[in-house]
Amino acid sequence: MTKASLLSRRGFIVGTGATGLTIGILASCAPSGTEADAPDYSDLPPNDEVNAWVHIDHDDTVTVRIARSEMGQGTLTGLAQLVAEELDCDWDKVTTEYPTPGENLRRERVWRDYSTGGSQGIRGSQDYVREGAAAAKAMLIEAAANEWGVPASECTSENSVITHGSSGRTATYGSVAGAASKLAPPLEVTLKDPADWKIIGQAKKRLDTADKLTGKQVYGADIQMDGMLNAAIKQAPKIGASLASFDASAVESMPGVKKVVAVKNPFGEGNNAVAVIADHWWQANKALEALPIEWQGGVDFSTAEFEAELDEGLTAEEAFVGNGGGDLAAAFGAADRMVEATYNMPLQNHACMEPMNTTALYTEDGCEIWCPTQNGEAALAAVSEASGLPIEQCEVHKIHLGGGFGRRGMPDYVHQSVMLAMEIPGTPVKMLWSREESMMHGFFHPTTKARVRGSLDADGNLTGLHLRISGQSILAALIPQALQNGVDYATFQGLLPSGVDPRLEDQTLKYSFDNFLVDHAMRNPPVRPGFWRGVNLNQNAIYLECFMDELAHAAGRDPLEFRLAHLSDSPLAAAVLQAVADKSGWGSDDGKARGLCVMYGFGAYVAACAEVTVDDDGALSIDRIVAATDPGYAVNPQQIEAQVEGSFVYGLSAMLYGEITYEGGEVQERNFDTYNSMRIADMPEVETIIMPSGGFWGGVGEPTIAVAAPAVLNAIYAATGKRVRQLPIKDQDLRNA
Amino acid sequence: MATLKINGKSVTVDVEDDTPLLWVLREQVGLTGAKYGCGIAQCGTCTIHVDGSPVRSCVYPVGALSGEEEITTIEGLSEDASHPVQQAWAELDIPQCGYCQPGMIMAVAGMLNDNPNPTDEDIDAEITNICRCGTLARVRKGIKLAVEKA
Numbered sequence: 001m002t003k004a005s006l007l008s009r010r011g012f013i014v015g016t017g018a019t020g021l022t023i024g025i026l027a028s029c030a031p032s033g034t035e036a037d038a039p040d041y042s043d044l045p046p047n048d049e050v051n052a053w054v055h056i057d058h059d060d061t062v063t064v065r066i067a068r069s070e071m072g073q074g075t076l077t078g079l080a081q082l083v084a085e086e087l088d089c090d091w092d093k094v095t096t097e098y099p100t101p102g103e104n105l106r107r108e109r110v111w112r113d114y115s116t117g118g119s120q121g122i123r124g125s126q127d128y129v130r131e132g133a134a135a136a137k138a139m140l141i142e143a144a145a146n147e148w149g150v151p152a153s154e155c156t157s158e159n160s161v162i163t164h165g166s167s168g169r170t171a172t173y174g175s176v177a178g179a180a181s182k183l184a185p186p187l188e189v190t191l192k193d194p195a196d197w198k199i200i201g202q203a204k205k206r207l208d209t210a211d212k213l214t215g216k217q218v219y220g221a222d223i224q225m226d227g228m229l230n231a232a233i234k235q236a237p238k239i240g241a242s243l244a245s246f247d248a249s250a251v252e253s254m255p256g257v258k259k260v261v262a263v264k265n266p267f268g269e270g271n272n273a274v275a276v277i278a279d280h281w282w283q284a285n286k287a288l289e290a291l292p293i294e295w296q297g298g299v300d301f302s303t304a305e306f307e308a309e310l311d312e313g314l315t316a317e318e319a320f321v322g323n324g325g326g327d328l329a330a331a332f333g334a335a336d337r338m339v340e341a342t343y344n345m346p347l348q349n350h351a352c353m354e355p356m357n358t359t360a361l362y363t364e365d366g367c368e369i370w371c372p373t374q375n376g377e378a379a380l381a382a383v384s385e386a387s388g389l390p391i392e393q394c395e396v397h398k399i400h401l402g403g404g405f406g407r408r409g410m411p412d413y414v415h416q417s418v419m420l421a422m423e424i425p426g427t428p429v430k431m432l433w434s435r436e437e438s439m440m441h442g443f444f445h446p447t448t449k450a451r452v453r454g455s456l457d458a459d460g461n462l463t464g465l466h467l468r469i470s471g472q473s474i475l476a477a478l479i480p481q482a483l484q485n486g487v488d489y490a491t492f493q494g495l496l497p498s499g500v501d502p503r504l505e506d507q508t509l510k511y512s513f514d515n516f517l518v519d520h521a522m523r524n525p526p527v528r529p530g531f532w533r534g535v536n537l538n539q540n541a542i543y544l545e546c547f548m549d550e551l552a553h554a555a556g557r558d559p560l561e562f563r564l565a566h567l568s569d570s571p572l573a574a575a576v577l578q579a580v581a582d583k584s585g586w587g588s589d590d591g592k593a594r595g596l597c598v599m600y601g602f603g604a605y606v607a608a609c610a611e612v613t614v615d616d617d618g619a620l621s622i623d624r625i626v627a628a629t630d631p632g633y634a635v636n637p638q639q640i641e642a643q644v645e646g647s648f649v650y651g652l653s654a655m656l657y658g659e660i661t662y663e664g665g666e667v668q669e670r671n672f673d674t675y676n677s678m679r680i681a682d683m684p685e686v687e688t689i690i691m692p693s694g695g696f697w698g699g700v701g702e703p704t705i706a707v708a709a710p711a712v713l714n715a716i717y718a719a720t721g722k723r724v725r726q727l728p729i730k731d732q733d734l735r736n737a
Numbered sequence: 738m739a740t741l742k743i744n745g746k747s748v749t750v751d752v753e754d755d756t757p758l759l760w761v762l763r764e765q766v767g768l769t770g771a772k773y774g775c776g777i778a779q780c781g782t783c784t785i786h787v788d789g790s791p792v793r794s795c796v797y798p799v800g801a802l803s804g805e806e807e808i809t810t811i812e813g814l815s816e817d818a819s820h821p822v823q824q825a826w827a828e829l830d831i832p833q834c835g836y837c838q839p840g841m842i843m844a845v846a847g848m849l850n851d852n853p854n855p856t857d858e859d860i861d862a863e864i865t866n867i868c869r870c871g872t873l874a875r876v877r878k879g880i881k882l883a884v885e886k887a
């Protein structure tokens with residue numbers, strides 16, 4: 001299946017020097033436990049694949065094809081578990097590889113969707129991936145049965161061995177894989193009953209850990225090729241600005257410099273960047289720093305000034321309705337007491353540890369790239385578009401990502417790298433953004449504010465709720481064709497009614513309210529937004545769940561009991577909330593300050609209870625987190641724990657420090673000194689309760705982000721009597737109210 | 738031109754003196770385990786050892802080295818991933834995307850060289866690497882497991 005690479009004779013060298021390791025184009029890792037006295041199959045021709053999902057060598061090594069990208073979330077291992085389960089193969093002999101997006105296209109998209117986002121990696125492909133594996137197993141059994149002249153129905157499979165019941169004959173998968181590959185696939189397969197799963201549901205170790213402990217794991221930024229040049233790039237610092245001029249002569253004689261080039265704006269007219277191509281990246285970047293550049297035009301945008309527009313939206317007459325019911329005006333009119341609060345969510349950078357990069361090679365025959373991407377097919381389209389070559393002459397080699405979080409689903413850096421490679425045909429060029437470029441030119445978490453009002457009756461019951469969101473729409477900027485009569489329903493993640501859009505059925509509100517309204521006054525700054533891990537669920541959870549806490553306290557009711565009173569229609573949401581309350585010691589008189597949050601998003605039920613202390617100087621210590629998640633089926637519990645733990649780092653980093661601001665149209669936070677991220681000293685222990693109730697497939701990588709900040713913010717109130725409604729917390733005074 | 742001792746071997750490289758050690762390792766020597774993350778000694782993905790102590794190589798000019806120092810990168814921490822920190826990391830399956838982990842492992846191994854039994858406060862003060870995937874809770878467990886294994 002490996003397409004002959006344009007580089008086949010050039011060689012693809014990774015980690016030269018000390019190790020001199022040369023690896024193939026397809027990123028794969030050898031199975032462990034190769035025995036010294038293993039049989040020699042070198043005289044046999046290699047087996048063809050059994051089917052698109054599974055290749056089995058003579059020695060029983062099973063190579064599982066993985067279409068989705070691995071960026072740390074563990075999908076690679078989880079998908080391999082799904083295949084190994086239905087295949088009945090020996091888990092210790094499983095390895096993986098990424099079929100290229102070009103190969104997918106040539107094979108009529110046999111691996112379907114490559115896009116890796118929305119916590120869809122496993123839940124969005126589990127059915128056809130498992131069916132593919134079950135079909136491969138049926139073909140292996142049929143091949144063995146044919147060889148023995150017995151009905152396939154008399155044969156069973158286990159641990160990569162097929163057994164004929166009455167005769168007791170056995171055959172290894174490797175010995176029949178070649179014959180199986182020549183059989184027609186079964187017309188239909190039956191998937192296992194979850195009760196019979198032996199590999200799905202097990203806390204298997206990740207398949208991609210070993211190389212990450214020794215420096216051998218190759219990321220996009222690490223790629224080395226014979227003759228490769230390196231490029232550093234600087235994009236117009238101001239929103240919408242373009243390149244006026246630059247003086248290449250000032251840097252052309254600097255060490256290593258090969259070429260200084262203007263770079264076209266991937267999304268608009270004209271040039272909006274300059275790049276220096278040099279022998280080494282450090283040389284390129286140094287020359288770029290010294291290069292005189294003039295920019296022109298652009299927008300004088302200021303986030304501080306945009307606040308007024310967000311505030312105006314909080315009370316604007318017109319707004320898109322996302323959800324609602326009952327008679328809110330009557331409820332508010334009859335209120336014994338009204339409660340009101342305003343919250344915000346600033347712009348956030350994804351801040352992947354690995355800055356944006358791609359290596360590209362352009363020749364007369366085609367263009368191929370080596371790219372850490374969350375969307376291999378979008379990257380392939382970008383290569384074709386940027387190079388002007390037919391897509392059949394383009395190829396994308398996917399490389400493990402040094403973090404993605406939604407940023408690497410965007411193809412801007414792919415376009416740029418192709419344009420740079422076209423400057424020097426026949427020579428591979430690796431373009432690497434500096435951290436400053438990655439900070440300034442993100443697709444930021446959208447900024448919004450919310451004004452939430454609630455009415456209580458004399459008994460402390462919630463009779464009406466209005467949640468008004470004001471601010472930025474991701475879809476309006478990135479996928480305007482996905483708006484429905486102007487409405488961005490994704491803005492209402494976690495707050496939607498059932499039935500509004502089949503793609504958003506996993507983002508519905510689980511509370512029941514008699515009289516309520518959730519609406520959105522769209523106010524778009526000239527800043528490009530993006531899908532940022534957790535997306536709009538993050539701020540909607542803050543808006544709803546911090547306010548539920550405020551309501552409960554205003555009503556003099558226990559925040560757990562108050563929430564449960566509105567969760568009677570969603571026993572699964574109530575169950576995760578109750579689970580964190582029970583485990584954390586909620587309601588005990590131990591003097592701990594605790595805060596709760598429960599949410600449904602990405603098809604999973606999640607809850608958290610945070611315990612904090614705030615000292616006399618206002619210093620916050622997050623002491624303990626108890627989290628619960630019900631993703632329906634839990635494919636790999638220890639990886640789910642890892643994702644839950646990681647979600648608190650990502651979500652609480654945003655709460656504590658995350659804020660991108662603009663002045664004069666330019667991003668002010670340009671590195672980790674001004675855009676901080678949580679360190680180990682800030683990090684509490686996380687106790688994770690995994691409670692898969694079965695019957696549905698929920699996401700794992702994103703939902704828990706949403707409960708991190710509200711649980712801690714509610715705990716801060718419990719500790720101090722002070723409501724933090726303005727994020728990030730950063731320098732705010734948390735001393736007791 | 739500089740001659741350096743890297744992972745026990747003598748290596749001569751032709752670079753300008755102000756080139757950070759990180760880029761010498763990555764681009765001249767071909768050791769790409771140490772990563773570029775920030776370039777300003779904030780994130781720690783570039784951490785290596787100079788004479789056994791953790792150093793953020795992205796701001797360490799190669800000209801500041803005499804050539805006598807023992808430079809150790811993640812590739813030279815052990816022959817076969819057998820260093821107690823690597824063993825602990827494998828046992829707890831710590832890496833997610835893994836990009837920060839060479840720096841994290843070298844920071845931890847360097848701390849343990851000087852302080853084989855760190856308290857939680859020592860860990861808080863000395864391990865300040867950034868991990869955006871969020872392995873921090875497991876990293877603390879990993880440090881404690883590495884101490885047991887050492």
